[in-house]
Amino acid sequence: MLLVQNIRLSRILRNTWQVDLIMIVSCVAAYLIREFLIAHHLDIPAIIPTVLGTAIAFFIGFNNNQAYDRWWEARKVWGGLVNDSRSWARGLIHYVDPTDVQLARTMVFRHIGFLYALKASLRGETHNFRAEYLTAEDETAISSHTNLHNAILALQSRDLQTLARNKSIDSFRFIELNEMLVRFTDGMGMSERIKNTVFPTTYSYLTKVFIWLFVVSFTLVISQSMGVWSIFMGWIIGFVFVSTQINGMSLVNPFENNSASIPLNSITRTIEINLLQMLGEENVPAPVKPINEEYIL
Template sequence: MLLRDRLSLVQVFRITWKLDIFIVLVCTLAYLVDTYWLKEHISIPASITAVLGTALAFFIGFNNNQAYDRWWEARKIWGALVNDSRSWARNLLSFCDNNAAGETKHIARRMIFRHIGFLYALKASLRQTNDRYYEGYLGGTEDDAVRNSQNIPNAILNLQAADLQLLREQQAIDGFLFRELNTMLVNHCDNMGKSERIRNTVFPPSYLFFTRIFIWFYVILNTLMLAEAIGFWSVIFGWAIGFVFHVTHMNGISLMNPFEQNPMSIPLDSISRTVEINLLEMLGHQPLPSPIEPTGGQYLL
């Protein structure tokens, strides 16, 4: 996730320089084709490019809106996970009856540690990495129980449900608190499922493919039309038009998969570490891990 609300010219150039060169080459080729061959056969009216540009702008806008909806929904899901995580730990620490039979305090702390493991396991699953950091928050037998599971975060939630039932059987929590904690457990599962839905649902590739094709067609057509009126300057104006449309489309593509590891993605590392610090502090654990530092002072992963 970007931390600044503006980009420098150097950053823009680093992102788009390959595209800039390719646009200039295509526009130059279109200018040469029109100058030495096409203008003797046909004259392209300006009304065609005007209508096509309007239609293309709507098409790109639709794509970008859908991409942003995916990104914003992912951000809301993980924001809810942060809030529910703090409430989960607070309820377990504050409202469990430590005088009840059994090791109530030990079970509550184990469930909080396990929840941190759940967040890191979910992060690794969404990013499809082999990060096993979550294993540090699971007991030895628990690690063996979830390791061979097809869905490790869901297997961790199953362990949480078993311990929640154990607290109820030991009468460490009453029926109202049991129902409240179980609702939070259901919320964890819901948010996990919503995240997996976004991660596993591919944005229709036809939208991306045809949008790119239409943009290049529009850039070439504009260059051919302008070449008849302003000559070689049509290459510069063609580049400017192509730059605007292509970069606008690139902005949408960068938001399309919010759980990937890029500057525009949801900062899962930072969010998970924030929750980890908060919960360990509530447990009185020392030392606390350090927050995730921004990459180059520009964005968080």
């Protein structure tokens, strides 16, 4: 997630340089074709880039709106996980009878393991989760599962039932804590849905094709009056469209490990710190630091 208001031009160019080269080559080719092949035979009507520009605006607008909706939904899901995680730990620490306090602490630690397992799954790092928050019995119980975070929630449900059976919590507290488990499941499912739902590739593909056609036709039209400078102007106008489109597409996969994604590392670390401090632990990790004071993962 970006932390600064102004984005460095170098970052933009790193994201667009390949497309920029293609556009420059296209503009040069369009200028040479206009200058040496069709200059004395026909004039390219200005209506062509005008219509293409309008179509591109619609496609880019749709793409960016849908991409931001995905990003914002993912951020709301993880914001909910932050709040419910604190409530979950607070309930287990203060509601459970002292006779089962060790089991309650184990369930709080296990929840941290659940969050790291979910984060690792969303980012494709299935072997990079904080197993130290799970007991040896927990690791054995989930070892045969492909969905580790779902298996961890099943263990939480089992132990919550144990607390109720031991009368360490009353029925009202049991229902309250169980509802939190349901919300964790909902947040897990919504995150998986966002990650596994492929954005319609036709929109992205057609947008790229339209931008290329627009750059070529625009260069052909303005070369009639600007000459060789039409190459530069064609690239500049194309750069605006390409940058806007790439900016929107960077939000399509909000759980990717890039500067525009949801800061899962920071969010899970924040929850980890909060829960460990609520447990009175002394060995608490430091918050995740920004990269180059520009963004946080």
